[in-house]
Amino acid sequence: MDAVANPYAPGAGRTPAALVGRDRQREAWRVGLDRVERGRTAQPVVLYGLRGVGKTVLLSSFRTAAAQRGWVVAQVEAGAGSGPAAGGAGLRGAVGEALHAPLVDRARPSAGRRLLAALRTALSFKASYDTAGTWNFGVDLGEVGGGGADTGVLEADLAKLVRDVAAGAAEDGGGLALLVDEAQDATPAELAALCAVAHAAGQQDWPVLVALAGLPSLPRVLAEAKSYAERLFVYERIEQLTxxxxxxxxxxxxxxxxxxxxxxxxxxxxxxxxxxxxxxxxxxxxxxxxxxxxxxxxxxxxxxxxxxxxxxxxxxxxxxWDRATGAEQAYLRAMAADGDAGTPSGEVAARLGRKVASLGPARASLIAKGLVYAPEHGVVAFTVPGMADFIERQPAG
Ligand SMILES: Nc1ncnc2c1ncn2[C@@H]1O[C@H](COP(=O)(O)OP(=O)(O)O)[C@@H](O)[C@H]1O
Ligand SMILES: [Mg+2]
CATH class of the missing domain: 1.10.8 (Helicase, Ruva Protein; domain 3)
Structure with a gap:
């Protein structure tokens, strides 16, 4: 049949022609948007699951739903901001840059007092990670207040930014949606800051909705970053479709x-x-x-x-598979016997006739490359379903 008309969309983050089986999560998000618009707060959400189950496209559907209502939306990928392209500014730079376009769209001299203050705060936030570049919103921010999101303490600066931008967005009846993908790749300090911001939003009635997405290790790393994370978020496991x-x-x-x-x-x-x-x-x-x-x-x-x-x-x-070095492939092979279920690191070491500690670097590198994750301490599992089968089909190198 005509390949041009082919409606299927394999690929990371590609929006499917039919986004099915996620009605509950999308409805909950819609209720959250409604609540915030009526001056209530909504619980932040964590979407977690293996690669390829549809976390990113679900997060993008959240973004679309918020944007259609005129909300300010920042959708970012954790970890990506640590590369040289993003100036090494990590989550701080990623969030700052993601807010630029929506703020430019709203910047006009007739904008409300809070929106103008938010612009000033965003400028200070920008200066906190990018001393060379600056933004020009084309409006006079002489007397508007705001600013101060440049102390260098991420938790404080991000909170100030989120609070002020949300207040500015609320002048148009909306709010701020902060969406963080691949959140398991955020540093402990970044995760702690995200928890603190989500927590403050709930306590202080900020018009903010937060959604994080990531691997199944995400609930654990969040709890390690802030002990109250367990009670802070709604946790949604995203799995294969019925x-x-x-x-x-x-x-x-x-x-x-x-x-x-x-x-x-x-x-x-x-x-x-x-x-x-x-x-x-x-x-x-x-x-x-x-x-x-x-x-x-x-x-x-x-x-x-x-x-x-x-x-x-x-x-x-x-x-x-090709991203793994020879030593890492040996590690993956030793895991594959257990299928997709996960293997204790000690068991991997035993199978390879090695000491657990000596395999630490291979394990850490495989996690950094996104090939495996730790479902719990001392256990490793594949991040994609069917990887074990694939490895068992590979001829021994
Ligand atoms: N609910 C869904 N219904 C149909 N296809 C989906 C659904 N969710 C995701 N997909 C498809 O699955 C693939 C992976 O989606 P993605 O969001 O990148 O997964 P993840 O972020 O969990 O790795 C994409 O090709 C996407 O079109
Ligand atoms: Mg994804």
């Missing part, structure tokens, strides 16, 4: 294009993907390309599933 939702993820995008899946074809693909959103998109794409006319039949699904598997092996899994 069979019904998986069917919808395949069928709905096709129906919209006038294409029909036979029952047998859908069943085959749902079973082959285990309902993992990334895999559904990949397999759906291959099945579509395989089919002729306007029906995806069982035979198409069989070929499409085989091609989907090959595409995952060549891309999704292979790219991760």
């Amino acid at each position: 069979p019904d939702a998986a069917v919808e993820a395949l069928v709905a995008p096709a129906v919209a294009e006038g294409v029909h899946w036979t029952d047998g074809a859908v069943e085959l693909v749902v079973a082959a993907t285990g309902g993992y959103p990334y895999f559904l998109q990949q397999f759906g794409q291959e099945c579509w390309n395989e089919a002729q006319g306007d029906t995806i039949a069982h035979a198409d699904a069989r070929v499409g599933a085989a091609r989907g598997r090959a595409a995952l092996d060549d891309g999704f899994f292979r790219s991760r």
Whole structure:
């Protein structure tokens, strides 16, 4: 079938044609937006799960919902800001830069007093991580108050920024939505600051909604950063889709294009993907390309599933495997015997005939590369479903 019209969207963060099975979380977000607009507060939320289950696209749907109501939205990725491209300013720089465009959009001389103060605060925040660059909002901020988000203490500066920007946004009836993806990659100080800001927002009635997304280790690292984190957030585990939702993820995008899946074809693909959103998109794409006319039949699904598997092996899994050094691959192999469930680090060491401490660097590097995570202390697990299977299919190097 016409590849140009192919509605499936495999790839990190790519918005699916049909975002299914997440109604509860999206409804809760909508209620949060409503509450804040009516002067109440809403609990911050943590979305956690393996790679490829749809955390980023869910977070983006939160962003869209907030932006459609005219909220100021900052969606950032933790860890990304530590690279040279972001000036090494980490979460501080990422949040600051994400707010620039929405603030520019609202900056005009007729803006309310609070919005103008927020601009001043944003300028001071910018100066706290970027001494060379500055922003010009094109309005006179001589007498407006604000500022002071440049003490260098992240918790204090971020709180001031969030408070003032939220107050400015609320002048238009909205608020500020702060969305942090890959939050497990934030430093302990950044996580502590995020918790402190979310906590202050709830206690002091700031018009702010916070959502964090990350790997299954995120609830644990948050609790380590601030002991009250356990009670602060609503924790939502994001997992593979239920069979019904998986069917919808395949069928709905096709129906919209006038294409029909036979029952047998859908069943085959749902079973082959285990309902993992990334895999559904990949397999759906291959099945579509395989089919002729306007029906995806069982035979198409069989070929499409085989091609989907090959595409995952060549891309999704292979790219991760190739990122690991020889020593790290040996570590991953030793884990693979346990499937996706996770393995005690001591067990990995025993299988490799090594001391646990001597494998610390390999383990730390694999975590930094996003290939494994620690579901609990002393345990390692793969960050993507099906990685163990893939590794067992690889010829020994
Ligand atoms: N609820 C969903 N329904 C259908 N497809 C989805 C859903 N969530 C995610 N996807 C698809 O799965 C893939 C991975 O999504 P992404 O948000 O990047 O996952 P994560 O952030 O958890 O790694 C993308 O191709 C996306 O289109
Ligand atoms: Mg993601």
